Amino acid sequence: MQVYRWTLTMALSIVHRATGIALYAGTLLLAWWLIATASGPAAYSHVQAFTGSIIGRLIVFGFTWALMHHMLSGIRHFVWDLGYGFKANEREALTWGALIGGIVLTVLVWIIAYAIGGGR
Amino acid sequence: MSFDESHGAPKGSSMRTPLGRVRNLGAAHSGTSDFWRQRITGVAMTLLMIPVIVIVMMLLGRNQAGAAQILGSLPIAVILLLFIFASAWHMKIGMQVVIEDYIHNEKLKLISIMLNNFFSFAVALASTYAILKLSSGV
Structure with a gap:
């Protein structure tokens, strides 16, 4: 850590991991949403109340970004894998x-x- | 765990020498299969990304009955099942890599890897169950 100049690719490597870990945790939200849909209107309304709230919306927005970034960053890794x-x-x-x-x-x-x- | 069997006089009928058993497996003891599966599932999710986003968009603003009807249709259920399967596998491998990189205590590492497996499998199974339930319309 002390001997390497901090580079963009290094920082983004950490971001790739961080977004991966965030998405890992975020699957709980997706699972909750699917189970609620399968359970019925009452359970579904809880999910809607959460995703409709400011904090819920921020989390889903963050999840969207983590997913998009992780995907593109992953495609970058595929390019490198191919040489x-x-x-x-x-x-x-x-x-x-x-x-x-x-x-x-x-x-x-x-x-x-x-x-x-x-948005409604 | 064939490593343990190699201690002392070989009991089994294996023709492989201890070196033959460990060669190409590397520090992870499991070879490069996880590396390859990580790529397969990553490519799969990249290909599925647009259909999945379209499905989520279709569900926005609907009530439970509307969402249940859409998620219960066959092509949508299949796309989501593929995505769930790929993502669970991908995240299990990814988290394992992170664990192996940062947790050096052997016992803690094994426990973390086990919990990682449980979590990934549980999330995948719960999501799969929900989709199958919606598909069967109960």
């Missing part, structure tokens, strides 16, 4: 792409969600 993109400028470009792309996709998904009436 491409190892030059310094390519590494940086892929990493910036994952970072910016993750934010753009998240915002895009939420705009579409609100546009089709999910």
Whole structure:
């Protein structure tokens, strides 16, 4: 930690892990939602009350970003697995792409969600 | 756990030497199969991402009856089951890598890996059960 200059790719490697761990915990929310749907209207209304609240909405927004970022960052790893993109400028470009792309996709998904009436 | 059987005089009929048994397995003792499965499930989820987002969008703003009807349809149930299966497997491997990287106490590591397996399997099974229940319409 003391001998390496802190680089973007290193920071994003940590973010890839962190988003992975966040998504791991977030599956509880998805499981809760599916089970509630299967259980009936009362259980479903609890989930809706949660996802409709400010804190719930923030968590789902964070989950969306974690998912989008982790996916793009993962695609970056697939590119590296295939043996491409190892030059310094390519590494940086892929990493910036994952970072910016993750934010753009998240915002895009939420705009579409609100546009089709999910915000109500 | 074939390692233990290799101590002392070989009892079994295995032709493999101790070196033959451990070669290519590396520090994780399980070889590269998890590495490969991590990629398979990752690619699978990437391919399923757009259908899954569309499904979630279809459910937004609906009541329980509407959501249950959509989730109970065959193609949607299959897509979600595939996604659940891939994500549970992917996250189990991913968390195991994190555990193996940061937890160096052997007992604590094994307990964590076991709990990781339980959690991943439980989440997957609970979600699968919910979808099958919706598909059968009970």
